[in-house]
Amino acid sequence: MGRKLLIHNDKVPGIATLDVYRAHGGYASVEKALKTMTPDQVTDEVKKSGLRGRGGAGFPTGLKWSFLAKPEGVPRYLVCNADESEPGTFKDRYLMEVIPHALIEGMITSSYALGAKVSYIYIRGEYFYVARIVENAIKEAYAAGWLGKNILGTNFSHDCYVQVGGGAYICGEETGLLESLEGKRGNPRIKPPFPAVAGLWGCPTVVNNVETIAAVVPIVNDGGEAYAKIGIGKSTGTKLISASGHINKPGTYEIELGIPVEEFIYSEEYCGGIRNGKKMKAVVAGGSSVPILPTELILKTAKGEPRLMTYESLADGGFQTGTMLGSGGFIVMDEDTSIVKNLFTFTRFYHHESCGQCSPCREGTGWMEKILKKFLNGTANESDVELLWDIQSKIEGKTICPLGEAAAWPVAAAIRHFKQEFLDIAKSKKFVDVSHYNRLNKITA
Amino acid sequence: MKVTIDGIEIDVPKGTTILQAARMIGPEVAPPAMCYYTKLKTSGGYCRTCIVKVTQGSTANPNPMPKPVASCRTEVMDGMVVQNVTSPDLLEARKGVVEFLLINHPLDCPVCDQAGECKLQDLGYEHGSAKTRYEFKRREYEMIDIGDKIKLHMTRCILCYRCVKVCDQITDNRVHGVVHRGDASEISTYIAKAIDNDFSGNVIDVCPVGALTDKTFRFKQRVWFTKPVDAHRKCDKCSGKTRVWLKGEEVVRVTSRMDQWNEAEEFICNSCRYDHKRTSDWVIEGPTKISRHSVISQNHYEHLNELKLQVLKQQKALGFMPLDKRP
Numbered sequence: 001m002g003r004k005l006l007i008h009n010d011k012v013p014g015i016a017t018l019d020v021y022r023a024h025g026g027y028a029s030v031e032k033a034l035k036t037m038t039p040d041q042v043t044d045e046v047k048k049s050g051l052r053g054r055g056g057a058g059f060p061t062g063l064k065w066s067f068l069a070k071p072e073g074v075p076r077y078l079v080c081n082a083d084e085s086e087p088g089t090f091k092d093r094y095l096m097e098v099i100p101h102a103l104i105e106g107m108i109t110s111s112y113a114l115g116a117k118v119s120y121i122y123i124r125g126e127y128f129y130v131a132r133i134v135e136n137a138i139k140e141a142y143a144a145g146w147l148g149k150n151i152l153g154t155n156f157s158h159d160c161y162v163q164v165g166g167g168a169y170i171c172g173e174e175t176g177l178l179e180s181l182e183g184k185r186g187n188p189r190i191k192p193p194f195p196a197v198a199g200l201w202g203c204p205t206v207v208n209n210v211e212t213i214a215a216v217v218p219i220v221n222d223g224g225e226a227y228a229k230i231g232i233g234k235s236t237g238t239k240l241i242s243a244s245g246h247i248n249k250p251g252t253y254e255i256e257l258g259i260p261v262e263e264f265i266y267s268e269e270y271c272g273g274i275r276n277g278k279k280m281k282a283v284v285a286g287g288s289s290v291p292i293l294p295t296e297l298i299l300k301t302a303k304g305e306p307r308l309m310t311y312e313s314l315a316d317g318g319f320q321t322g323t324m325l326g327s328g329g330f331i332v333m334d335e336d337t338s339i340v341k342n343l344f345t346f347t348r349f350y351h352h353e354s355c356g357q358c359s360p361c362r363e364g365t366g367w368m369e370k371i372l373k374k375f376l377n378g379t380a381n382e383s384d385v386e387l388l389w390d391i392q393s394k395i396e397g398k399t400i401c402p403l404g405e406a407a408a409w410p411v412a413a414a415i416r417h418f419k420q421e422f423l424d425i426a427k428s429k430k431f432v433d434v435s436h437y438n439r440l441n442k443i444t445a
Numbered sequence: 446m447k448v449t450i451d452g453i454e455i456d457v458p459k460g461t462t463i464l465q466a467a468r469m470i471g472p473e474v475a476p477p478a479m480c481y482y483t484k485l486k487t488s489g490g491y492c493r494t495c496i497v498k499v500t501q502g503s504t505a506n507p508n509p510m511p512k513p514v515a516s517c518r519t520e521v522m523d524g525m526v527v528q529n530v531t532s533p534d535l536l537e538a539r540k541g542v543v544e545f546l547l548i549n550h551p552l553d554c555p556v557c558d559q560a561g562e563c564k565l566q567d568l569g570y571e572h573g574s575a576k577t578r579y580e581f582k583r584r585e586y587e588m589i590d591i592g593d594k595i596k597l598h599m600t601r602c603i604l605c606y607r608c609v610k611v612c613d614q615i616t617d618n619r620v621h622g623v624v625h626r627g628d629a630s631e632i633s634t635y636i637a638k639a640i641d642n643d644f645s646g647n648v649i650d651v652c653p654v655g656a657l658t659d660k661t662f663r664f665k666q667r668v669w670f671t672k673p674v675d676a677h678r679k680c681d682k683c684s685g686k687t688r689v690w691l692k693g694e695e696v697v698r699v700t701s702r703m704d705q706w707n708e709a710e711e712f713i714c715n716s717c718r719y720d721h722k723r724t725s726d727w728v729i730e731g732p733t734k735i736s737r738h739s740v741i742s743q744n745h746y747e748h749l750n751e752l753k754l755q756v757l758k759q760q761k762a763l764g765f766m767p768l769d770k771r772p
Contacts, residue, residue: 168626185623190490190518356604356623356630358491363545366628370581387578394541397512398493 001269002256003230005218005238006211010098016133018140021101027146029109029220034154037220042113046216048224050236055081055172055209056287056327057402058311061216067196068114069204077205078111078119079181080213082134083165083172085124086287087349088329091240092210094252096123096130100137104160106213108146109220111158114206119160122177125167135162169353173401174207175199176355187357188401209327211240231257235310239328241270246280246334248272261285261307261314262299265332278334282417285314286326288346289406291413292339293323319413339418340425343410344372350407361404364395368411375425382426389415448521450474450497451531463516463527464495468706475706476529477539477568479546479653480605481517483708488610489517492603493542494568498535501526513538536572543572548579549628550654551600559655561668561740564707565603586631591621592639594660594719595649599631602656608632608648615712616642632656643682646718650701650709661719662698669740671697676727682714689727696722702733 014020021027033042047062068076080103084092096103103121111119123131138160141147149157163181165171171180175189178200199205215237219227228236235257244250247265249272255264265280266273274280283298284290300306302321307313309325316322333342351365371388374380388411396408415422425431446457450467451474457466465483467475476497481489489495495517499510504524513535516527528535547569554560586599604623609632612621621640624633634640640648649657668690676689690698699718701709721727735742 170626190515351627354627356625356627357606358493359542359545359603360493362604362628362630363548367545367548367579367581390541394538394545398496398538398542400490400515 002254002259003238004254005227005230006102006214006240007095007099007252007254010094015099016097016101016137018101018137018144021099022144025221026101027105029217030105030112030146031152033109033112033220034152034156039113039115042109042216042220045219045224046113049215049219049227050224050231050234051212051215051219051227052235052311053209054211054215054239054328056086056289056324058325061208061212064196064208065114065206067194068206069197070115071204075118075203076114076116077200077203078107078114078116078213079174079177079200079205079207080107080119080121080210081172081174081177081207082121082123082127082130082210083177084127084210084327085169085172085353086289086327086329087346088242088244088284088331089287089327090242090244091252091328093127093130094242095210095214095240096127096134100134101141102214102217103134103210104137104141104146106216107160108141108151108158110206110208110213110216111160112156113216116206117158119158120181120200121160121162122165122171122181123162124165124171128164131162131164138162168355169349170355170401170403173403176401177207178205185355187355188403190400232308232310233312235312235325239309239325241309241328241330243271243330243332245330245332246275246278246337247332248275255309257310259309261309264309264330271330271332274332274334276334278336280332281335281337282333282339284323284329284331284333284410286324287329288331288349289402289409290324290326291319291322291409292342292417293321293413294417297321297417298323319409320416323413338431339414339421340372340375340431343414344369344376346410347372347407350403354403354407355401358398358400358404360395360398361407364391364404365407367391368407375422376431378425378429378431380422380426382423384426385415385419385422388422446521446523446525448523448525448527450527451529457521459520461521463497463499463514463519463521463525464489466521467497467516467527467529472705474529476516477564477571478517478706479564479568479603480607482607482610482651483706484712485607485610485651486614488607490515491606492546494539494546494572496535496538496542498528498532499525500528540572540574543568544574544578546603547573548577549584550603551583551585553601557601557655558658558663558668559601559652563655564653584628589633590660591634591648591657592641592645594646594715595640596658596660596663597632598656598658600656601654602632603654604630604632605653607651607653608657611648611651611712612640612642612645615644615647616640621648643714643716644712646715647701647709647712649718650703650712653707659698659718661722666692666697671741673733673735673741675702675730675733677730678717678721678727680714680717682716684711684713685717686711687713687717687727688733689729691724694724696724696727705736 051061052058170176171186173188176186180186195205241253253270264270280295284292301316311325314325347369351369354361354365356362392408392411395404476495478495479492496513497516501507503522589597621634649659671690671692678685688700688702701713
């Protein structure tokens with residue numbers, strides 16, 4: 001059994017309430033930080049831990065915190081990004097639903113380190129019931145004195161608010177989130193300036209993922225060095241993985257970074273193998289935007305080494321033969337899956353979610369969806385594969401925010417690894433499995 | 446700060462963007478800009494036509510930037526090296542952006558009032574393909590009247606956000622903005638409301654395409670048959686310095702004066718724009734200098750001598766021999 005630091009208590013009855021959470025060692029990190037440590041010491045522990053952003057980009061958290069500008073007389077903010085919208089990702093929801101106090105504890109400890117008197121938890125609109133759970137937990141925390149004025153009798157005061165978004169993928173991009181939080185249209189901002197300098201209402205702001213903030217709790221409790229001992233190299237600690245697709249046991253798992261991908265998919269502790277005794281065809285390892293990999297490349301790198309669940313190992317070989325750990329949305333597809341249909345679903349999503357600010361993403365995502373629809377209708381030509389490739393290459397890297405890349409990468413990877421499938425449809429002018437697509441079509445029509 | 450653009454070095458003050466630096470060098474290296482507007486705060490960054498390649502970030506950090514950057518919103522660093530027209534990859538990328546801007550554009554130039562002074566037309570001419578690869582139905586919208594003077598033809602819009610910034614920065618309440626998302630985005634006033642402001646007409650001038658047009662000018666005349674002159678009048682709302690477009694002795698429209706980069710020198714008020722359509726209303730200063738590359742200059746003969754010289758120069762460069770000098 002791998003060690004668990006975040007959801008080890010998830011099966012304890014009543015863990016969502018403050019009393020049970022406290023009885024299982026909750027809020028110890030707040031006590032330790034506020035009473036025995038200075039804010040800089042907390043930041044140092046996070047730096048030592050090697051914790052990397054769990055939202056998808058994997059940027060070192062300690063470094064991000066140290067970039068925070070600290071001008072005199074200007075408030076600083078901590079914003080928790082709970083707008084978990086990456087298709088295939090549902091780890092933050094599980095954490096907030098089951099152990100909401102873990103997030104609030106992390107928010108208080110992190111805010112203490114950053115010197116933020118106010119923090120916000122921005123939850124996506126579809127998670128309205130999760131927002132209620134978190135709000136209840138915040139209420140409990142206020143009543144018990146963990147939030148509010150002079151926490152634990154120290155001179156640190158802190159207020160934490162929940163803001164529910166309108167349900168847009170783009171508001172998971174940190175500057176889009178900040179715009180939305182300010183009550184504006186959720187259009188990502190042009191960077192620089194980065195939020196660490198001018199974020200929420202123009203003040204220095206740190207935006208962190210739910211899991212990142214929750215991971216600060218064990219780091220403060222056990223020390224950054226103990227945390228860094230888990231994992232391999234620069235991938236330290238544990239990571240929540242949302243496993244879905246054609247596996248026997250879909251769900252949210254906490255893994256120690258560094259276990260082999262093969263173990264994760266086939267062991268009984270985690271996914272439990274491919275369902276119905278089928279063979280695996282492909283895996284999207286980190287949420288829908290990361291490149292899809294065929295079985296032979298997800299289990300082993302191009303050099304023949306076993307692939308591990310780490311930031312580095314999954315990215316080994318670049319995008320030619322590798323992928324990314326991303327947000328940990330692990331989607332497994334069996335041999336019956338149509339990659340083309342899957343790609344259509346992804347692309348349709350990005351088209352729908354593009355904010356429309358910059359031209360390549362606004363126009364390109366819709367164009368790609370229309371071409372992929374041709375494949376599903378059986379009216380595509382072989383030249384359409386080249387065209388798709390060209391369009392994605394003209395979106396990638398030309399946009400304001402990473403949504404452009406998120407839309408372009410899956411298309412590029414599907415063509416890179418499964419080109420024959422596209423060509424077969426184009427040649428035979430026939431796409432067989434349309435049931436799922438027809439259903440989708442009815443919804444959108 | 447020293448910055449090198451396409452091999453040409455220039456010294457610029459701190460805080461200058463790459464685009465501004467390139468414009469200081471000259472139009473040969475200045476990237477096209479569809480959404481950036483010097484006089485509008487926070488404009489730029491949307492259309493992506495001004496992207497450039499940064500091959501050296503600065504003297505302190507000589508690494509190249511991994512992606513092309515929007516030159517209108519990226520400030521120069523000391524020792525930065527930028528490639529614009531000298532990079533074939535970059536030109537290919539820009540071609541891609543122009544293609545994206547055009548796939549849903551109706552290309553109704555023959556009946557568009559902006560034709561002849563449309564920046565998208567120029568951009569398409571310079572960077573576009575001769576044939577479209579887009580085979581689907583183009584996006585269409587109903588035309589909307591924004592008040593009694595402005596027509597919004599959303600089908601032609603490229604969502605540059607310039608008009609949004611104009612309204613944001615000159616009106617008290619936010620009444621004009623973008624509704625919907627992605628490629629369904631639409632410029633709109635709050636439920637077809639008129640923008641009630643003395644300077645609202647400037648949205649027409651900032652629009653790079655034919656999406657916002659002057660209803661007092663619509664279908665009156667092709668721009669290349671009109672003759673622009675700089676004129677002024679006494680106005681208590683704005684400077685009164687405008688460009689008056691004449692057809693014979695008739696004033697067909699009034700706009701703000703555009704500089705070399707097609708940006709208004711000063712925004713003008715609606716009274717000057719719409720209500721003073723008699724020649725006697727204006728003190729005419731003289732003909733507007735128009736680039737000879739513009740179709741509008743077909744109507745101007747005062748640059749003829751300059752033109753002749755240019756032709757001679759080009760002939761010389763190409764090794765032509767004038768007829769009378771031939772053996």
